[in-house]
Amino acid sequence: MKTKKNLVLLGMMGAGKTRIGKFVARRLRIKFFDIDKIIEKKNEMKIIEIFEKKGEAYFRKEEELITIKYLNKKNSIISLGGGAFINEKIRKKVLSKSISIWLNVNLDIILSRLKNSKRRPLFNDNNINNIRKIFMERKKTYSLANHEINCDKLKPDEIVSKIIRLYEKV
Numbered sequence: 359m360k361t362k363k364n365l366v367l368l369g370m371m372g373a374g375k376t377r378i379g380k381f382v383a384r385r386l387r388i389k390f391f392d393i394d395k396i397i398e399k400k401n402e403m404k405i406i407e408i409f410e411k412k413g414e415a416y417f418r419k420e421e422e423l424i425t426i427k428y429l430n431k432k433n434s435i436i437s438l439g440g441g442a443f444i445n446e447k448i449r450k451k452v453l454s455k456s457i458s459i460w461l462n463v464n465l466d467i468i469l470s471r472l473k474n475s476k477r478r479p480l481f482n483d484n485n486i487n488n489i490r491k492i493f494m495e496r497k498k499t500y501s502l503a504n505h506e507i508n509c510d511k512l513k514p515d516e517i518v519s520k521i522i523r524l525y526e527k528v
Contacts, residue, residue, distance in 0.1 A: 369462060370492075422448060459521055
């Protein structure tokens with residue numbers, strides 16, 4: 359297999375980036391990296407704990423350093439955290455060196471997926487208004503991705519197939 363650009367999945371928390379990314383990587387037989395999981399492993403604590411103990415600014419700096427490092431790899435699937443693409447340095451690197459796909463999921467679906475989550479620092483106490491605000495702010499930036507897949511009515515295997523078709527065209 360010739361060396362290809364990385365495939366970067368982005369979107370809101372709860373969009374399915376990790377799940378879909380793992381499926382795509384398995385089908386393509388290439389490496390998968392989940393930036394949030396890498397940050398958790400490096401810091402030996404969950405993201406919500408990092409936010410609580412070290413603050414969001416610390417987390418965002420870690421996210422930038424680790425994301426840039428992994429974007430320098432080739433032939434990989436990378437799942438970004440929900441806020442990573444908002445960072446201009448990360449976004450520029452993704453758009454210049456990778457194939458980016460926004461997994462666009464309706465807010466109601468995201469809310470139903472997140473309603474019992476205790477792992478999402480920006481979704482504490484089921485703050486629906488906070489998620490709605492974040493969703494509206496991020497949509498504009500997510501739309502800068504190379505591709506968008508509206509996932510609302512698609513099964514995971516259909517999303518995976520669409521992603522693989524996009525990746526194989528490059």
